[in-house]
Amino acid sequence: MTLPSTYADRNCSLARSLEIVGERWTLLIVRDAFFGVRRFGDFVTQLKIPRAVLTSRLKSLVQEGVLVRDDGATGGVEYRLTAKGEGLWPVVRALMHWGDTFYSPSGVKRAARHDQDGGLLDHEGRCGDCGLVIPVPEIRIEPGPGFDSTDPGHDPVSDAINTPRRLLEPITASRTR
Amino acid sequence: MTLPSTYADRNCSLARSLEIVGERWTLLIVRDAFFGVRRFGDFVTQLKIPRAVLTSRLKSLVQEGVLVRDDGATGGVEYRLTAKGEGLWPVVRALMHWGDTFYSPSGVKRAARHDQDGGLLDHEGRCGDCGLVIPVPEIRIEPGPGFDSTDPGHDPVSDAINTPRRLLEPITASRTR
DNA sequence: AGTAGCAGTTCAGTCAATGAACCGGGTAGG
């Protein structure tokens, strides 16, 4: 899966995409990046992913141009989504919608709103108020009716993610800067 | 990944979805099912997936209600998408679109049309002619400009898949019934 | 110097994937 063309089908863009984001953990890393996670350690605590696996996934995501790694202004290492990475939002949205539909009887686990006018976004990412498809940086995400708030967050990163916030806004919770 | 809740995050429908369709090969099996593949042996020849893995994937997809297994009218075993399985079409479409966008400079590898009026479907599945989102059984799929027809199909199943056809229509190519 | 936080590595144990050979039931032909 890591190597190019592990799936034989050269004529299928689905297979091609899965070469990049089809491995275990990869899409969850991307989701966290949408939610503002940027630091190696924050991915580890949020996802409980083995550090070695995270290293390998971040490396290939950077190589594929889904993330950029830079030693950021804050002094530490940061991983951020590129435009190509942001292009995965419809994929993440579609999977979340399918999961909400078939595995969350009490309603969506997370709702998306248009940050500018507060309108609810439908499953296609279209704002109920202004009718437009909202670009990623203008989307605000918040807990929905299906969100389970018993068993509350155990770490500041999860807490930050579960608070209404705009996508891509960096998480600064644990860091007092 | 096979077990429930291998991904810790209970409050994320993305993680929940990936429990079901996030394993290696699973979405490719689903894609083939959309393209009309129904037989064990056809999945093997089309995907070149190890038979043991296919057995295991089909079993869990049936268990999750994405596929149904029945000993069909034709006499053989058949795997078909359920409504829940058809609900994965937006996921498959989103991943194909991302792959087309970033890995297929010469254009989409497969185009989708509204079978009724011949209108091209956009990346949201909306018909350019009638403006509606087209339900899966009314979608016709055909090779697009990015399709590589050198290195032609080596097996009748691939040939059938690469011929314009409606989704879900069973492949009967190799079988002379 | 001394400590703390963080990105990333190392390593041994475990579990899943791979590919090729094999099994057994059903059907068709002789």
Added chain:
DNA sequence: CCTACCCGGTTCATTGACTGAACTGCTACT
């Protein structure tokens, strides 16, 4: 009735990937 073939599925030895815990090395602060 016997044989050959097709097909779904299993078995098995090998290889490779994932896991979790401990460790390294760098930087900043005291």
